[in-house]
Amino acid sequence: MDFETKVQFLHGVGPKIAQRLKKLGVETVHDLLFYFPRRYEDYTVVSKINKLPNTIGEYKTIKVKIINITNRRTSRRRFTVTEAVVADETGSIKIVWFNQPYLTKMLKPGFELILNGKVTFDSFSRQLQMESPNRATKPKIVPIYPETAGIHSYYIAKLESRIENLASKIQEYIPAEIIRENNLLSIQAAISTVHQPENSASLEKAKERMAFDELFLFSLQKQLTKRDIQIHKAPAMQIDEKFLQNFVKKLPFKLTDAQRKSAWQIILDLKGQENLKFKIQNLKLRNSYDKNTTKPMNRLLNGDVGSGKTVVAAIAAAVVVKNGFRVALMAPTEILANQHFSTLSEILEPDKISVGLITGHKKDRCDADVVVGTHALISGKTKIDNIALVIIDEQHRFGVSQRARLLTPYESTNLAKVQNYESNDNETMKQSNNDFFRPHFLSMTATPIPRTMSLVVFADLDVSVIDEMPAGRKKIITKVVAAENRQKSYDFIRGEIKKGHQAFVICPIIAEGDEIQNAKIKDQNYGMDLFEEDRKSVTKEYEKLSKEIFPDLKIARLHGKMPATPRKGGRGLASGGKSKQEIMEAFRNGKYDILVSTSVVEVGVDIPNATVMMIEDAERFGLAQLHQFRGRVGRSHKQSYCLLFSSSGSENVKKRLSYMESVSSGFKLAEKDLELRGPGQLYGYQQSGFWEFKFASISDRIMIEKATEAAKEIADGGIEKYPKLKEKVGETAKHLE
Template sequence: MELKTPIEEIPGIGSYYQKKLKKLGIKTLADLIFHFPHRYEDFSNLTPISKVKVGEKVCLRGKIIQIENTKTWKKRMILTQAFLKDETGIIKVIWFNQPYLINVLKAGDFVCLAGKVAFGRASKRDLPEIYLASPTYEKVFPEKELIHTGRIVPVYPETEGLSSKWLRMILRPILRKLREKIEEVLPEEILKKNKLLPVKKAIWQVHFPDSLELAKKAKERFSFEELFFLQLKVLKEKLKLKSKKAIPIPFNLELVKKFIKTLPFELTEAQKKAAYQILKDLEKERPMNRLLQGDVGSGKTVVAVLAALEVVEAGYQVALMAPTEILAKQHLKTFSDFLKDFKIKIGLLTRGECKVLNQKVSEKEILEKIEKGEIKILIGTHSLIQETKPSLNSQPKERVPKVKFNNLALVILDEQHRFGVEQRAKLVQPSAAKEIRIPHLLSMTATPIPRTLALTVYGDLDLSIIDQLPKGRKKVITRAISPSEREKAYRFIKKEVKKGRQVFVICPRIEKREDEKNTSWAEVKAVKAEYEKLSKEIFPDLRIAQLHGKMKTEEKEKIMKDFKEGKVDILVATSVVEVGIDVPNATIMMVEGAERFGLAQLHQFRGRVGRGKKQSYCFLFTESPSKKTAQRLQALMECQDGFKLAEKDLQIRGPGEIFGQKQWGLPDLAMASLTDIFLVEKTRTAAKEILEKDPELKSYPLLKEKLEEFEKEVHLE
């Protein structure tokens, strides 16, 4: 048997268990061996029967002196009752609804039993007494080692019909045969420096540990390994980028001063620092790969506009890609407003429309102007990187970008963190005479990234952080609203609207499904239902509109335009509002089913209000009694700092729940370790040391091979 052997070829695993294993994502022998326990039961210390206490988990060793099946009153349940004896006493043992045990265990058998001590009576006829409830059992033989009792016992992630007991039974003989075949991929110097167990020892100790300390060390070794590969991947990306060439953009101090003078506000220190970092990166001959992060409303866009202006004034083009058409149009307006004194041709290219200097044009016309270099800043959606279909006669038959830039030097991404070297290279016209120069990349995000993620998943990006809000902004007053306070909140909202303010209402779902009538989803406010309720029952005299992802773009745009112009008092929406919509007159954010959203998401919703000088409010409606929900909402009420909240969210919910377990294809241990800053920093240092010494990993063939496999599985885009 080899590690790549499919589970269908492993002796002792029939078709029933093959199906169950596949449910857990186990398809090969390697998958099975690396399916680690998620906890351990310590049954390594035997307890004398005379010392057992109610409520304790114990491991007892003795002789069965009697065993029989009985039926409870009214014959509802079969009980298997036994008596176990050791040198110190006798205890009753009860198994519920497992009548087959009478054929497995016999009077006179020596056994080890591990389980919880209970107190009560098995039937109405019996007197209350101490007994061992449904323990795990194992017969004791002189030459046989215990697996399920009398030791540290591994407990695995299970699925219905596939127990930890079965997994232990199947894994032990496999590991005995195979552990010598498992090759060590971590270099010797890394094992020594970080005091890690060698793989052959670690694989045994993670499944069948001699002590809880060794189980912990084995898990640490594999967590280190998985994070180490993640660090190698992102740091190699960084090295790859360093080897590429970009167009250096000179730092034009006079231009910067001129631009700042045109602004109707003063830049914060954080904005100045971020702008300086970006402009210094643009000076270099290697491509910038920078992520600009800052809370909603912290002023990221003006920093991006300044970077774009520098590039354009140096004679090159800029492309900005937004996630939606509404946001692309908002960026067009913002860029046009900020740059009105600089006479720069700005274009818009989306699936829905094309514009140059706010004049509608045909797609053909705008593409020509881009290729000639007449359009200096092009704003659009993913249509900027769409490729044309190959023509039948084209040789070779390959797709080419629809948009051909003349001299693109900077790509700005809004709310999309990554844009690989290959994707960027496609946007640049190939030239036989010159080496391709990769455009600089500036990504902007309002999603605060916790430090551990910044050093792992986003480790190939340089970070600029805007952690100050513009002067004059008031803190948004945040309240969790229970069902009993709902009417009071509605009265307050009505009063604010009468003063001329506007309101966002966010719902987690579009419509209830029929099969959800009896589930917790039945309480979730669907946009349509909420709109009906608010417009007919709660605020019949106010102007209310609804917005959700199933609407056509034109319809969405009209509603947003009406809301911005004050023609709508209350906008009921899905989380589409989360990204980028700017309405300074909106002062109330009302979130229905707040327990359905993560902390970072709720914080972003809150950032949609408080954009003007007026006091703003965020009301979090929830009917959830859960402690976790209360903890999250309390954190939001106490803190306005998105970065602190992101760290808190990571601790409360864990990365798997926040990003989706399969978001990046990361192994489970790596995903779980993303909260451990100490381990993250250790693995980053180790990966840096190896790559500085040997960037191509030529001296580490096994490591290189494993990294290539890891890269196929993990997708950070």
């Protein structure tokens, strides 16, 4: 048996189970060896039942005796619920398992066992319970693996034990000096321990090595990418200071200091620091003229919600167009693309800079100076010449290959070749096959990013930060509202609408039964959701608000299943068959008083007249996402409000939501969100090519600094000296594609 052996040939597996393992990404013995636990349960630390009320939402271990155990069938969902009452010398607790009726034959009254599970509160029976806890017969540290249908964690642990001897054959890929300097375990010892920990101390040491590896490899890949970009050339823009001064003076608002600083950093990138002369010769260019080359800008513009990133992007676009080039801006949704088109048109067209729009349903002025669009910009059907600046909004919502396609086509086909001058201008100009333009690149995000996370995730980018609000904006008043004050909240919303204002109501799901859509929302109690009747959905709340609470007001609904744009001759199912674009435009124009929506309005939606954001089931969202919702209001001089409703009785949830009341800075909330979430998915960047860390915590500043410094040393010194490491980094790069 070796690393490439198919798992189906392991004892007791076979083709059928192998197909199930394939769903987990496990096809070979190597895959199995690197299939890590998602968490651990320490059965050596036992809690007494009378201490559990203070630990709701936490995983705890109890040593108990079974008092009684029964099965029952549910009529609504048609599955079996196994319920048991267990006790220790301090009290009793209810245990619930789903679709495991055989347990009544295995576990009899009087049996003693150790259980580990999440402590919850059953609002129906008004008592504590554990749902689907794991069982053991003796105290130990138990690895818990991600599961799939027919493959349980304990079965994966059994398979891991059968191949444990192969861990010693894994080849080390991190240079010995880095292992020594950082006091790390060998990769062989670390892999062996994470699957079969002897004690908590050895497990922590193994997890430290695995966390270092994740951060180091990710950072190194980013550092190498940054160096690859710097090899290319981009046109260096000439800066007309008088034009810029007049452009800024004509803006309908005053720039903040943070906006000015960020804009200047971008302008310096576009201007460049190098002095290699070149001549542009390309019939597609409007002019033929001499300029300087520079390395391509590769910058992230990170701003808080409503801080004014778009106007900074507009300044950069104006500089590029003034130099005779064009700009492409790609947004993740048609709603956001339409909004950017509208905003940029308002800012740029007074200076005779044209703005076009390209989406899957619309092509308007493809020859414009600034072209705004969705992924339709890279569909292959659209050809845009002479692009010197690419702007991507919320780039984490696009895949790595999508982002690359917006940059790559213009390097050799649509931008001019570069011809370098020698020191003696009379010599024949020598042309290099590699001397093609690469556009400057600006990424924008409205998600405030903690510094430690920025060091890792955006190591390949320079970062500009807008951390202050435009003048005249008032702090949004945020309140966690108790259930008994719901009617007062409705009365308050009515009062705001009487003033001529508008309101949002956010729900976590579209309709009842949408558990799958809601599965990624944090703090979700899956077992209790099976019995809840009052989960807040767009469909249900829309009906309730429009018929019972506000029958005299104009209410619309919006969700991700609606068509993005009007269908030709088609009929929709919601809001009179209207599309998302039509609903948003109508709401922006004041045709609706209240918009009931899912998280589709999370980013970028700008409705200056909206003053109330009401969020149902707020515990189902992270702080960063709640802050994004809150940022949909308060976008004018009007006082705005954010009302948070939660049905959770958890003290942890109450504490977390209280931060929203006291903290208005997105960056401070981001740090708190990072602290609360700990290791795991990168703050909403887990999709589209961003890595999901299994061991590393992006709040571990010391570990991040060690790993990034080690990665920088390798990148600066050249990775070619370390073939095993180079191979491993290549695997990391493929993972990000």
